[in-house]
Amino acid sequence: MPGVREGDVKYRRQRALTLAFVLAGFAASALAYPDLPARMATHWNASGEVDGTMSRLAGAFFLPALTAFVVGLLLAAPSIDPRKQRYESFRGVYEWVVAGTAGFLAYVHVLVLAWNLDYAIPIGQALAPAFAALLYACGVLLDRAEPNWFVGVRTPWTLDDDEVWRETHERGALAFKLAAVLALGGVVLPDYFLVFVVAPTLLAAAYATVYSYLAYRRREA
Structure with missing residues (x-):
């Protein structure tokens, strides 16, 4: 075209x-x-x-x-x-x-x-499944992403070593998919919507970051 x-x-x-x-x-x-x-x-x-x-x-x-x-x-x-x-x-x-x-x-x-x-829409309850879908999509993307400067778990250790990138993104993908499942708790318990969405997301991101450092140290040892 x-x-x-x-x-x-x-x-x-x-x-x-x-x-x-x-x-x-x-x-x-x-x-x-x-x-x-x-x-x-x-x-x-x-x-x-x-x-x-x-x-x-x-x-x-x-x-x-x-x-x-x-x-x-x-x-x-x-x-x-x-x-x-x-x-x-x-x-x-x-x-x-x-x-x-x-x-x-x-x-x-x-x-x-x-x-x-x-x-009369319960905002938290209505948002929970959408957040879950977005988090799961992020997990799928992490599972496929190759080393680059914009997409994925971009830490000094993943950007320096392609194998650390691969290992970190395999773990990070699972963590974000699990966070997506936990986010659905906001549908059942809307009063704790932020807990079910924010806490698993932060934990998944922190886990992937820490894992990238440990994986790098292991390869350097």
Whole structure:
């Protein structure tokens, strides 16, 4: 196709889905805008109570704009990475995760709009399965990622040794998949939503970081 890069054609399904999610966020805001309150609830504490608000304009369009910005950065990363050739082995999975990230943010935005339109939605309980899906997708991506500068567990030890990268990402993938399963606890116990989502995610990230150091030390011994 003239004027279209090969990667854009190869991953057109993922790109189309990503674009659909970004546009859906803006469209939902435009449709709901006349009925939104002057001050929109945009943040909830651990108890599910509103503890942050924005003006109607900011509340309606900040998250769609943020989604577009994040997606743009993620799509640009493989092109500017000095190790761009490493992406080819996992680029398909990467593009699906980008689409999933856009979908996750669009879903969060729809929940925010619905709550501000007076729909009684338990925010934490509704977010838990979406977080679980995103964490599992991250686990899948970690399992496939080759050494690069943008994606994965990028510590001094994984970037210095490809074998340490491989070992760390195998362990990290399992840790994030387990965190995804634990995040589903927020569906059953919504009052502890943040505990089920944040704690396993932080533990998975810390485990992968520490493991990369220990694996490096073991190879250096």
